[in-house]
Amino acid sequence: MLGEYKLVLGLEIHMHVKTAQKMFCGCNADFYGAPANTHTCPTCLGLPGALPVPNFEAVKKTQLLGLAFGCKLSKHSRFDRKHYFYPDLPKGYQISQYKNPLCIGGDLALSSGNIAKLERIHLEEDTAKSFHEGARTLIDFNKSGVPLIELVTKPCFTSVEDAVEFSKKVWDVVRLLGVSDADMEKGQLRIEPNISLRTQKMEKEDRLPDYKVEVKNINSFRFMEKAVKAEILRQRKMLDAGESIPQENRGYDESTKTTVSQRSKEEAHDYRYFPEPDIPPMEFDEKHFKALQEQLPKLPWEVEARLVKDYGLSERVAASFVSGATIALINTFEKVVDKGVPAKKAANLLLNNLTFRNLSVEDFVAKVRASEEVMGDSKQLGKIVKEVLSDNPGAVEKYKSGNEAVLQFLIGQVMRETRGKADPSVVEKLIIGA
């Protein structure tokens, strides 16, 4: 797909921070489904004279995310005004961070062996939302001023697969840390890949292209992959024809499977950044950083290894546990296993049975026990037998090739899974029948 070119890809990922209040006012940040313009006040409406007060919870969550990626946390940090005009930004500027972001640097190893390198993680406010209805535009300010984390990587990705893997890991880790619900359908996590191509010679000389194209507001990993591929093809064609590629923002259009031009991209100096005069600079001491470090739980890539090593889950099950909605259920998993539910069973129920996900630990355990009482029910027992057989393909092969002794082992496995509740003679019949 790249032909003789090499891909240069960087990411900007915006996430809504999970806090009770908005970034600079006391409005309730949980606005989903609320009638338009009901979560507003003079500050998040951008009325003149309203004063912003930073949300410390959002600051701490941004720093926690920084620690997860090995960023350096800034001792001195501050907010800046980023000026641009848009109807959904009536102040004429967004309060963001420019010179002294909360978190600097950081990296993450990817399964390809490449390293994703972070530039920074900073905190800002989201804008309002415009609705275009025929000839008129309506604005809902409920989203205005919701805390927003922006994570920026260096142009370090050389394949779309690496970029998607990194984005998914960000998605996993913010949910594990409780930094963001990151529901992509609700726009709580949006990805903006910066894409350009260069020659192999430029790559060798470590020279970057003199342009980049930013694809805005991607809200699914599938679209991200499609958008990057469409953009690679478009840029390759232009470069092959000897054209230069303008620096601009584009959007991905699923119906045509192409990217379309939105606006030419501003340079940083167009924003006229300057320190936000209404908010004093922030100073953090070692004690604050230490307390955050102590809050940092095991990270998804660490949890995955532990599920295999300490709980005996297969690598496939462990990987799917940490890369989806279930990552938030790791605590439940550990607690129910602690109370005697076999690890494989607990994982299976949490991964595959939605009703179990919403149960308290006590109810979970009670429900599992209740189901064990009716182990005579051969349909359920049949399912466990099937699982044991598919978990032990080697033993099944041996049995099929005439090794009768292995049957006792398989029965034993089923008895263990049912915690002794099944009738061994029924189990034997079911195994032979399968």
Ligand code: ZN
């Ligand atoms: Zn407000």
Ligand code: MN
């Ligand atoms: Mn931003």
